[in-house]
Amino acid sequence: MKTVLITGANRSIGLETAKQLSEKGLFVYLGSRNLQKGEETVKQLTENGYQNIKAVEIDVTNSESIKNAKDSIEAEQGKLDILINNAGILGVNPQTAAETSVNDIREVFDTNFFGVINVTQTFLDLLKKSDSPRISNITSGLGSLTLHSDPEWKYYHVKSAAYGPSKSALNAYTITLAYELKDQLFKVNVIDPGYTATDFNAHSGPGSVESAASFIVKHTLTDENGPTGQYFSNDIEDETGISPW
Structure with missing residues (x-):
């Protein structure tokens, strides 16, 4: 059975x-900053028929928390596949x-960029034990410099x-990571689930969480011929779903 860790998954x-x-x-390891909330979520999932899901406490801004989750x-x-x-x-x-403080910007980068790097580097050894390791970094269309210039x-x-x-920055890091792992079994990609109606944006997005998750799953569960560094x-309204950087 393949194993997957999803951070921020409650x-x-x-x-x-x-x-x-x-x-x-x-x-599925359901990553949550608060273990109690994660376990409550898993309990509800189990009651609704979902199987093989376990909560794991992981705060991506805390190195000790990340290491404990890895251990x-x-x-x-003994390994992690995804x-x-x-x-x-x-x-x-x-x-x-012009006005957003450096501290406010740094706080966002600590989670969205440095947190991803810390988690990835910590779990890399476990991923290397998989026969089909996958790393999917969840990004946004707002990270595309090409689109933002249009x-x-x-x-x-x-x-x-x-x-x-x-x-x-996350997109740029992913390109470098994918390049370094290109001669191994890894597939490393960034995936934008689209503008989705969630608590994150006060439910202003037109997309559904079901569509967003399905898109992530599609581009994560790829075979050995799948793309990397994409x-x-x-x-994106074409069948490839490939976004400009």
Whole structure:
């Protein structure tokens, strides 16, 4: 049975992704900053027929928490097949480039960028024990520099000094990581689930969590011929789903 860790998975897109992967027969570690909330979520899932889901406490901004999660999964499974770096924060609003404080920007980067790096580096040894390791970094269309430079893009006026740049940085890191692992069995990609109605954006997005999670699952459960170092977006209206960087 393949194993997957999803950070920030006790609600919204992360939770729906956990449900869909459980239905596909994977053992899911549902990552949550608060273990009690994670366990309450798992209890509800179990009562609704979902199997092979376990809560694990992981705060992506806390190195000790990350290591403890890694040690726990290693003791139980000996390896990890899939890492989905889903945890993220929006930060203060509005986020103007002229006035947003460095501390506010740094807080967003600590979760969305440095947190992903810390989790990935910590779990890399466990992933290398898999015969088909996958790393999916959950990004946003707001991380695309190409789209943000296009006045015709439908979200051109949605600018942010912290959130968008944190995702652009994540995209750049993913390219480098994918390159370094390209001669191994890894597939490393960034996946934008699209503008989705969640608590994250006060349910302003047009997309559903079901569609968002399905898109993540599709581009995570790839075979040995699947792409690596690619940027997929659920908001791109063609069959490839490939977004410009």
